[in-house]
Amino acid sequence: MGRFLNLSPARGALGTFSLPLRIQHLLATFLGAVAVFGFLYLIVGGHDSVFLLPARPDRVSIHDGPGQHLGSVPRPPRRRPTSNHPIDHLIGEARVEFNQLLGKRSFTLEQAASRYRERRGRHPPPGFDRWFAAATEMNAVIVEDFFDRIxxxxxxxxxxxxxxxxxxxxxxxxxxxxxxxxxxxxxxxxxxxxxxxxxxxxxxxxxxxxxxxxxxxxxxxxxxxxxxxxxxxxxxxxxxxxxxxxxxxxxxxxxxxVADVEGRNRYDPHWLDHDVPKFWDFTRDACPPDSPGRNISSLPSFDKDAEYPDAPMPQYTYKGYIKNFTAAMDPCLQPHLRGMHGTYIEAISMSTTRxxxxxxxxxxxxxxxxxxxxxxxYIAEDIRKEYSGGGERGGPWKDKKDAVVWRGSASGLRNRADNWWHNHRHRFIQMLNATTLAAIEAGDKGAARTFRLFSPDKDPYNIRARREGRLAEWVSTWSDVAFTDLLCWPPEDGEDGKPKKTCKHNDDIMSVAPGIPFKQLYDYKYLPDIDGNSFSGRYRAFLMSTSMPLKSTIYAEWHDDRLKPWVHFVPFDNSYMDIYGIMDYFLNGHDEEAKTIALDGQAWATAVLRVEDMALYTWRLLLEYARVMDDNRDRLAFVDDLLK
Incomplete structure (x- = not known):
């Protein structure tokens, strides 16, 4: 990545032109309609022409530092669905929704302020004009919906x-x-x-x-x-x-x-840092009263196998594949996660307040x-360079291995002899491990304590290899996943006096493998990204690569409102029950769909996940934060556009 530019604009800088407000709205509506019509024409007509998101005439390209071109915003899809698979439906629907969202992009201060008022029910905070001037100078894609998280x-x-x-x-x-x-x-x-x-x-x-x-x-x-x-x-x-x-x-x-609180004694939030395995009980109290997780307590112990969900098609899916990614992340809707995610088993640490x-x-x-x-x-330059493979983001799609690759440590919980099979990362490794699957197919019911396969009559994914008893053989042709360190607790010292990367209670079923540099990860087409102790810090790098990210998480991040599942990445469930169906789809006749998601996701990420975009998001966040703690917050407002 290049240098981080100073975002402080000259005060009063408002862009290069300003049209009457009514004409601006008409123009924005027209551009949005053109974008949606053009998109529909492409998927119906099947043309390969490129349709670009409208950009200011004087700001077409995105740059991050001298001489480093990051590309333009992505095009809508260029080809019609090739089958009646549920994923075809999800991809098509997501692309329509995303292009409708892009039709609401603001190009002028008046547009941005008007859309703020319409969506928020109040005026923007003071300083909104300087923020917009900086965003325009940085060629940011400004859509009010992108700031819902704030x-x-x-x-x-x-x-x-x-x-x-x-x-x-x-x-x-x-x-x-x-x-x-x-x-x-x-x-x-x-x-x-x-x-x-x-x-x-x-x-x-x-x-x-x-x-x-x-x-x-x-x-x-x-x-x-x-x-x-x-x-x-x-x-x-x-x-x-x-x-x-x-x-x-x-x-x-x-x-x-804030001068009136200077010198005041520190406020005590009454931190709770005991009984870490009961963290689910804090979560359920924060769940809506009518949610499935509200009246279910933490597990009394973790000595039993993980409770894999019985229903293969929860309401947030479409025929077993994620339709509502926000709901798929929500543990309140999935009480089985109390025993299937390390956060709720025994986190590395806990310090919670109510x-x-x-x-x-x-x-x-x-x-x-x-x-x-x-x-x-995402901000630290040295880490960004490391995660981007030394500045490289992967070669052409056709040269990549048609396979999944993942390396990482067994983080997520304290990996003990009596709880490890409840950890999400252990489950992921076992579900994509051919040796484990072969043992299950041979009738060994104890081969995997982290998950279970749906019975054939309840399996909505209809995997041919599964029907023919060749699931292990099939997975072995495209899966390359392994732990680099089992992080056992308590740590076991090796002969050299350093903590071992293996441990007694996992050695008979799991081995460790050497890590793979990010530059080599990008030689694979499919990059799954799963939680560790919390979110995964490699997600942004995967999005900016030429490979296709697959994402599973229960953690929200700042950028969620500007990323569209099935357009910029492929979501999969926190139970991982849909991973076989997803890979069956992309590996059997839908390589072009995977390539489109990978490259459109990369183009979009390099347009809206730059360090500049992080700074602009944080700037606007802090304007809202300053206003909400001000005694005159009901009168603090940017209204200059209304007084012209």
């Missing part, structure tokens, strides 16, 4: 008194303070935690556009704020009552700051209440 995270704080938000954020550990347009950390910079150091670097790029604030940063892998559902419902209802459009003549643009504390983190479970910020893994 408001999902910030809105509950409108249910608290503004000063209470300031108090809860002040003087916590791992703080980044913004004062007079300068960002500093509470700890000396040489001693900064890795995550805090990266976020500080990011915020400093636009800090001179921010009011004073205190930012409490989560330095841990795990999510930490889990407010019970009933309390969150009250807070969200409080936010909805505050939605109003202050008169443009009564609006103000000057923030009050109080709404404004803490910023790089991922969270759907019921959690952190404020999401781009991952430090």
């Amino acid at each position: 408001h999902h995270d910030i809105n509950p704080f409108w249910g608290l008194e503004p000063r209470e938000v300031r108090v809860r954020a002040h003087d916590q550990p791992y703080i980044i303070r913004v004062r007079n347009g300068t960002a500093e950390a509470s700890d000396p910079e040489p001693e900064l935690h890795f995550r805090v150091a990266q976020w500080l670097r990011l915020i400093r790029r636009f800090a001179d556009n921010l009011p004073d604030m205190d930012l409490y940063m989560n330095h841990m892998d795990e999510s930490r704020v889990m407010v019970p559902w009933e309390e969150m419902a009250k807070l969200v209802a409080g936010e909805q009552k505050t939605r109003a459009f202050v008169s443009p003549y009564d609006a103000i643009s000057t923030y009050g700051g 109080e709404l504390v404004p803490i910023f983190g790089e991922c969270k479970l759907p019921p959690n209440n952190e404020i999401l910020i781009p991952s430090a893994m």
Whole structure:
């Protein structure tokens, strides 16, 4: 990746032209209609012509540093479906929805402010014009829907008194303070935690556009704020009552700051850090009362085999394949995950509060209440280079191996002799291991404790190799997955005195393999990405490669609203029950569909997941954060476009 550009615009920079507001809306509607019509024409007519997302005439290409071209935004599909497979339906439907979304792209400040008001029910915050000017200068794709996560995270704080938000954020550990347009950390910079150091670097790029604030940063892998559902419902209802459009003549643009809480004693969130294997009980309290997970407790012990789901086609799927990726991530809808994901078995650490504390983190479970910020893994330049294969993103599709590859450690939980078979990563390895599958097909019912195969009469995926008793043989032709370190707990020392990468309770069924550099991973067509202790830090690199990512997770990230399943990546279930069906589809006559997802995903990721986009997202997030903690938040608004 190239250098990270300074995003601070000249104050008052508003772009190169401005049309009357009504004409702008008509033009945007026309462009959206053209995009959707063009897309439908292509899939019906089967033409191979390229249809590009509309771009400003003077800003066609995306760049990330001198001389490094990142490509233009992706085209809609160029070929019609080739079968009646459910995945054909999901791909076609997703592409239509994505192109409809692109039709709402804003090109002017007036468009962006108008669409903000329509979607949020209030005026944009002060500073919105400077943010838009920087976004335009950076050639960002601005679609209001891409920022839904910000408001999902910030809105509950409108249910608290503004000063209470300031108090809860002040003087916590791992703080980044913004004062007079300068960002500093509470700890000396040489001693900064890795995550805090990266976020500080990011915020400093636009800090001179921010009011004073205190930012409490989560330095841990795990999510930490889990407010019970009933309390969150009250807070969200409080936010909805505050939605109003202050008169443009009564609006103000000057923030009050945080000086009134300086010197105050630290707020105590009452962290809970005991009984880690019972973390599910905190989760269920944050689930809606009518959700399947609400009235199911944590497992009393993990000495039994994992409870694989009985229903092969949950409601969030279409004929067994994920249709609603948001629902597929939600443990409240899947109580079986209490025994199938390491987060709920025995996480490496836990420090949870039931109080709404404004803490910023790089991922969270759907019921959690952190404020999401781009991952430090995605920001750090050395890690980005390592994960991109030294700057390379893979060769031509036709030269890649027609196979799945994965390497990683057995992270996700404390890998003990009495719980390992509940871990999601162990399940993934076993399900794609030909030796394990061969033992199952030979009648060994104890060959895999992490999963079970559906009985043939309940299996919706209709895999020919499975019907013929050749599942192991078939999987062996395309699967190359292995652990590089079993991370056993407690650690076992080898003869050299260093912790062994193997362990007694896994040695008879699992071996370890050498790691594979990212540059070589990109020699394969299919790159699955699964959770570790929390989210997977390799996801962005996979999206930016010329290979096709397959994604399974229970963790939300900042970019979720701008990535479309079946257009930019292929989703698969957290039980992994659909992985055989997915690979059967792509390996048998649908290579072109896989190539389209891989290359369109790469073009889109290089357009909207740049470090510039992370900074712009965080900038806008912090404008909302500053407003919600201000005593005059109901009057703080950007209204200049209405006063012209």
